[in-house]
Amino acid sequence: MSTEAAILHADLDAFYASVEQRDDPRLRSRPVIVGTGVVLAASYEAKAYGVRTAMSGHQARRLCPQAVVVEPRMRAYSAASEAVFSVFRHTTPLVEGLSIDEAFLDVAGLRRISGSPVDIAVRLRREIAEEVGLPITVGVARTKFLAKVASGVAKPDGLLVVPPDGECEFLHPLPVRRLWGVGPVTAGKLGRRGITTVGDVAALPESLLVAMLGPSSGRHLHALARGRDPRPVRTGVRRRSMGAQRALGRGDRADLAAILAGLVDRVCRRLRAAQRMCRTVTLRLRFDDFTRATRGHTLPQPTAETDAVLSAARALLSAAGDLVAERGLTLLGVAVGDLYDDRAVQLSLPLDHFAPAALDDTVDEVRDRFGSSALTRGVLLGRDEGQTVPLLPD
Numbered sequence: 001m002s003t004e005a006a007i008l009h010a011d012l013d014a015f016y017a018s019v020e021q022r023d024d025p026r027l028r029s030r031p032v033i034v035g036t037g038v039v040l041a042a043s044y045e046a047k048a049y050g051v052r053t054a055m056s057g058h059q060a061r062r063l064c065p066q067a068v069v070v071e072p073r074m075r076a077y078s079a080a081s082e083a084v085f086s087v088f089r090h091t092t093p094l095v096e097g098l099s100i101d102e103a104f105l106d107v108a109g110l111r112r113i114s115g116s117p118v119d120i121a122v123r124l125r126r127e128i129a130e131e132v133g134l135p136i137t138v139g140v141a142r143t144k145f146l147a148k149v150a151s152g153v154a155k156p157d158g159l160l161v162v163p164p165d166g167e168c169e170f171l172h173p174l175p176v177r178r179l180w181g182v183g184p185v186t187a188g189k190l191g192r193r194g195i196t197t198v199g200d201v202a203a204l205p206e207s208l209l210v211a212m213l214g215p216s217s218g219r220h221l222h223a224l225a226r227g228r229d230p231r232p233v234r235t236g237v238r239r240r241s242m243g244a245q246r247a248l249g250r251g252d253r254a255d256l257a258a259i260l261a262g263l264v265d266r267v268c269r270r271l272r273a274a275q276r277m278c279r280t281v282t283l284r285l286r287f288d289d290f291t292r293a294t295r296g297h298t299l300p301q302p303t304a305e306t307d308a309v310l311s312a313a314r315a316l317l318s319a320a321g322d323l324v325a326e327r328g329l330t331l332l333g334v335a336v337g338d339l340y341d342d343r344a345v346q347l348s349l350p351l352d353h354f355a356p357a358a359l360d361d362t363v364d365e366v367r368d369r370f371g372s373s374a375l376t377r378g379v380l381l382g383r384d385e386g387q388t389v390p391l392l393p394d
Contacts, residue, residue, distance in 0.1 A: 005163055006108035006117045007233060009139045009147035010124065012084065013156040015101040016041035019080050020070050022133045031067040033060050038247035040072055044156050054247050054286070054331060078390040083132045091124055096233045097392045104144055106233035118161055125159060143229035146171065149178050167227040172199030179224050181217060184291065189213065201225040238339070242270050245284060245333030256317065256324075256332060263334045264313050268306040272360060277302035277340045281309055283316040284333030285324065295320055302340045306360050309336060 012018065016034040021027045021043060031046035033039055039060050042051040049064035061067065081100035088095045091114070094106035107120045114120050121138045128136045135157040139150025142164050149171065154160035162170045171178075176196055177187050189212065195201060201209070202225035210218030223229065244266045246259055271278060282296045295316040299308060313334050317324075 003142070003164060004108065004117070005141050005161060006106065007141055007144055007147045008105040008107060008117065008121055008124070009141075009144070009151045010088065010103055010105060011137050011139075011148075011151045011155070012101040013135045013137055014041055014043050014047070015080075015134075016072060016077055017043035017046070018134050019073075019076055023076065027068055027070075031064050033057070033064070033067045033069045034072050036069055036071065040247075042067075054290075056330070074390055080132060080134060081390060084128055084134065084136070087124065087127050087131060091120060091127075094233050094235060096235060096237065100390050100392055104147065104233045121159055121161075142167070143227065144231055144233065145180060145224055145229040146227060148180075149174070152178070168199075168202070171225070171227060172197060172202060174198045176201060179221055181220055181224075186213065186217065198225050238276075239274075240339065241282075241335050241337035242267055242274075242276075242278075242339070243282075243284070243333055243335030245331055247331050248329055256329070257314070259332055260313055260317055260334065261310060263332070264310040265306060267334055267336055268304060268309055268360070271304040271336060271339075275342045277304045277342050278309070278336035279338035279340070280336065281312040281316070282335040282337060283313055283320065284331070284335060285320060285329060286331035287324075288328035288330060290330070291327075293320070293323065298338075302338075302342075304342060304360070309334075 017032045020032055020034060021030075027043075029045065030043075031049065031051070032043040033046055033051060034041040036057050038057060039051060039053055039055045041053060042060070046060070046064050046067050049067075051060045051064050051067065057069065061069070077100070084101075085095070085097065085103070088103055088105060092105050092107050092110060096104040098104065105124075107114070107117050110120065111117075115123075117140050121140050125136055125138055128134060137151045137155045137158050139147040139152070139154060139160050139162070141147040141150050141162040146162050146167060150160040150162050153174070174197065176182055176190055176198060179198060179201065182190070190196070190201070193212070195204070201221055204222070206219060206222040209222050212218065213221065244263045246263060248259070278299070279302050280296055280298050282294055285293045285295070287293070297312045297316055299312060303309065317332075
């Protein structure tokens with residue numbers, strides 16, 4: 001692990017909303033909401049009124065009635081992302097994309113060519129502003145974790161460097177939620193014991209954290225709270241999971257089965273395009289109070305067949321029916337994990353006359369040739385299937 005602060009975490013600010021403000025000068029310095037039924041993004045001017053991503057459009061407009069609401073333009077966001085990543089790759093060959101609007105960059109060893117890591121970060125922000133027209137925040141630190149935390153603290157449109165000899169001074173006063181893996185449930189467990197800052201976590205013995213949170217979480221948080229994160233910036237890493245989700249308005253709740261089918265179609269098509277298979281299916285739920293839950297199922301063998309994944313997802317949704325009825329639902333998602341290269345999976349004999357893989361391949365070919373809407377399920381006819389957000393390559 002490097003002994004100097006040479007890892008950059010670069011994160012575009014309010015990405016979708018910033019693209020809209022860039023492309024329409026009338027929107028600059030004004031509160032902007034991207035998405036009508038559900039908020040896909042909000043400018044910092046809108047966030048100041050409490051508007052946040054995944055909030056219902058009705059609630060967002062009530063909080064900020066003067067906001068300008070715009071329809072999303074996914075092609076524009078994809079083009080902007082490609083331009084930003086081009087600048088990243090021109091800066092260093094060691095780029096690890098996390099999403100279309102953020103990445104880690106390792107600039108160790110570039111001092112003689114490009115200057116110090118801080119010089120590189122300053123130049124990176126300037127080039128993205130000049131060449132792409134978007135604000136970006138950069139955190140610079142010795143580890144990926146600290147660099148990401150630094151960029152979060154520096155937002156919006158900022159630059160923050162965490163020197164190796166100042167890591168604890170920077171990290172320990174921060175709220176415990178800044179630690180990767182600490183969500184509302186874990187924060188609640190820690191808070192009930194008076195543990196509210198990262199420094200509080202760092203002061204605890206690892207054995208006590210393990211007893212409180214379990215072996216995996218306890219050791220993970222103990223290491224992060226003390227600034228330990230040995231993971232390098234890695235290029236060419238394939239996804240460990242693929243997913244799709246849809247934020248729900250009140251009118252969508254009667255159509256959960258149809259929405260689920262559309263999400264599974266989308267995910268399985270990505271699986272097959274990437275020549276991969278999955279072994280686990282996970283259902284993601286977000287409720288009216290913005291709490292979340294997941295339900296998972298392990299398949300008997302790896303597959304990329306839509307029918308097999310959909311059957312598992314339907315069973316998970318059915319099992320969660322009482323919970324959904326009781327607490328309402330604002331987001332439904334499907335993810336597939338435990339991924340395998342389809343060329344490395346042992347073939348199984350077809351034991352019936354129906355070949356779902358052949359059907360999937362035919363549907364994929366038609367959609368690739370004539371467009372995604374050329375073929376659709378009967379239950380999805382006439383329905384809005386939601387936005388397909390731009391993604392990094394699988």
